[in-house]
Amino acid sequence: MIESRKQRLHALVATAKRKVAAADARFYTQLAFVAVLSGVVWLLADQFGGQHHLFDLRIYRKAVSFWLAGNDIYDYSQPDVINGTLGFTYPPFAAVLMSPMGVLPYGFVKWFTIVTTLLVALLTTYWIMKPVAQRRGWPVWFATCVTTALIFALEPIRETMSFGQINLYLVALILGDLLILGGRGSKWTGVGIGIATAIKLTPGFFILYLLVTRRWRAAAVSVGAAGAATLLAAAFDWHSSWRFYTSVLWDTERVGFPDNPGNQAINGMVARIDDMVPVSSTGKLVWLVLALAVGGYGLWRAAKAHQAKDELAAITITGLAGVAVSPVSWTHHLYWIVPAMIILVDVVLDAPREKKAWWRIGLVNLVYWSFTMSLVWFFRRTPGNHHRNNLPSEIGENAFALLVVALLIFTPYRPGIDGKAGSWARVEEPEALPVSV
Template sequence: MAPSAPTFPEKLSGKSCAHARMSGVTAPDQPLDAPPTPRSTTPGARFTRRQAVVAVLGVALLAVVTYLWAHWIVGPHHHQFDLRIYYSAVNFWTDGHNIYRYMQPDPVNDWLGFTYPPLAAVLMSPMAILPLGVVKAIALPAIITTTAVIVWLSLRDRFGFQGQRMLLAVAVGTCLAFWMEPIRETLGFGQINTMIGALIMLDVLVLRPRGSRWTGVGIGLAMAVKITPGIFLLYLLLSKQWRATATAVVTAAVTTLLAAVITPVETWQYYTTLLWDSSRVGYLGSSANQSLNGLLARFLEPGTEPSRALWLVLVIGVLALTVVRTRKALAGGDHLVAMTLVGMAGVLISPASWYHHMVWVIPAVVVLARVLTDLVQQWRSHTGVRPEIPWAAVCLALPALLIVGFDTKILFGLPDVDYTGLGWFPVLVASLPMWWALATIALLPIRGDRSSTTTPALSGSAAALD
């Protein structure tokens, strides 16, 4: 009697079996070398296909809710005001003028112009051949996409989601990110902050773990496009990534020199004069300026320069705290927290840091979410042992809704710039996001530290990514 034809599972190759196991088709009690159940007949497979549709619909719904919240409750839309400055300045430049002479009126800061290094102007130069509507159609999805990258990398590090769970988590997380004021303003102004943040995070969380020779290129490019990401050289030095440090410096230098070949006059002007002129960015005492310098400026009359000596003392103090905490994070292999601490420090020590520069709120909130999630899981495990409450995470998470989710100026009815005669309390309230950033540097839980409730069993998948 002839042998019967092999069944469908028997015909699956080893490669197919491995793929099926990775896809979650193999039953929990099956041996690893057992053939999987055909995906076409399992309820789990049907549900997995539907998850993509659910994700898209969920993103669309949450996007609408976020849009309505941003426009009706949180604050004004800004109508891509900064993107319009870039667009007009680049067109002014390509018409044969010096890009740094372009200025346009601003309802808060009187006049604003192009303040980025010459490389940014070179990279933005294609705008000159496109209508503004097309530029928006490219820039706004780019902001959303890079925000999703930041959310994805943060979730991957802390939660280790896989497959469809990661897709859903990133979709929901990205929409929630646009509820947070720094990210909402980035989209509202048409800013480049999430693009800069994504470059840095790809360096730290993707290239570095792979031992790539290109580690440092993202930080170097970010430095050449916008000076403030140079703070991440501190992260590279503290983590003893000597090759990556050299790569970042060389990348920044080479790209800057290439821009100088195209724009020699503007490059010389920028790095010898304009780089040190803080008046070009607007009033330092504006409520939008969430740096230490902004706090000092709000105690003075509009247009008055704060004491540089006092500012330097505060900067040194913040840097000292950042170095101590970052080294502790690096000692535990927690590069996500180390990067976040340095990013927050960069916001605080810069002469002018607008609220939308604080994109590091995303990984900070993800870290807090992981710690609090682990705490809830331990409470629900009924082990009989009461878990230790991570007070640092609780103290950061409780005010986050108020500080990160709203424009504090609008929420408390504060002025845009002039705080003269109002006393010290409104000045401190206007700096609530700055205080939260400072608290983040001091208190953000480090994986494996006593301030975090994360256990090895819960964090194993995320730890494997380091």
């Protein structure tokens, strides 16, 4: 009897050891896969991606140093081959936050930016992937790391790192605000959007999203946070603040030529078509009509997704609409294609094999490889030379803008998904999860 118990105990121990060994082997295999994938993406991005050597970061640092020396930051400018001259274009609050750059060694600023950009990419991807991974029983760390590696192949993420841009920090403020604070019903929901708006005005589009979803308190918190940050910057430098909001803000030429192929907003597309088929007297009116139509449609779809309890889809659709209607959206601003593709893949994986929407798989592949291969740059023309395009090359040069609009239309929302496992929202799980386009 005792011998039998000992045998069973030994068998249990042996089984537990085999499971631990299998789990360890699986973990190390996954770790090796992440390391190899990350290395391959990094090498390919370094070989074939843009070599900008933190160009924008160096502009920020020079402009802030110029400002700390007692000059008006908006007087700083430097020659640029493409855009003529470039200067500091952000609101004064951004200058206040960046002021340490002007006194810290460049080496520290450089590596701080690279490391924090990578960490913020990991964090935001974790926020998006955690619910997806937990619903499917995937290791959250593995899904997060693989997705992060894959998105660094995309031009918006790759170029953000190469330029030393601030886009991912703003994305983190928005996602953290709406997914984390908003999902938990925090009274501070809206503060991240407000701070992001004070740093760079375009996140203010998300305040409109709060308004159309009737979250009055969150909208008020956003406006209050943006106002407080703006007043804080004015306390540092009233003259520059006054000049920015009364003059610099309205000088659209400071950010470069609107028909630059890097500008993949609707405004940029209209400007390039305007150059190809001259209609200069109506170009701005066309952009305004399209911006109002696309922006209104995007906010309507976002409100529908929010009502259906798919906050990530609502945020994503709002982000896509925001970059589409902004006067200038450089290719590194187009982050919102990332959650759009993740949502599309999530919906495809949920569909029964015989009912899978294969067009969604095609759309994901088209978007992923277009942005990985930087499609628009194969068709680029220098500003003022788009009249040399034919129709196929005009489509190619505007491919990112067209794909953003396509994602705005076709990104599905998943009714009730906020109540599923791993969600950041506190919502009861629904009985069924239909999908809406």
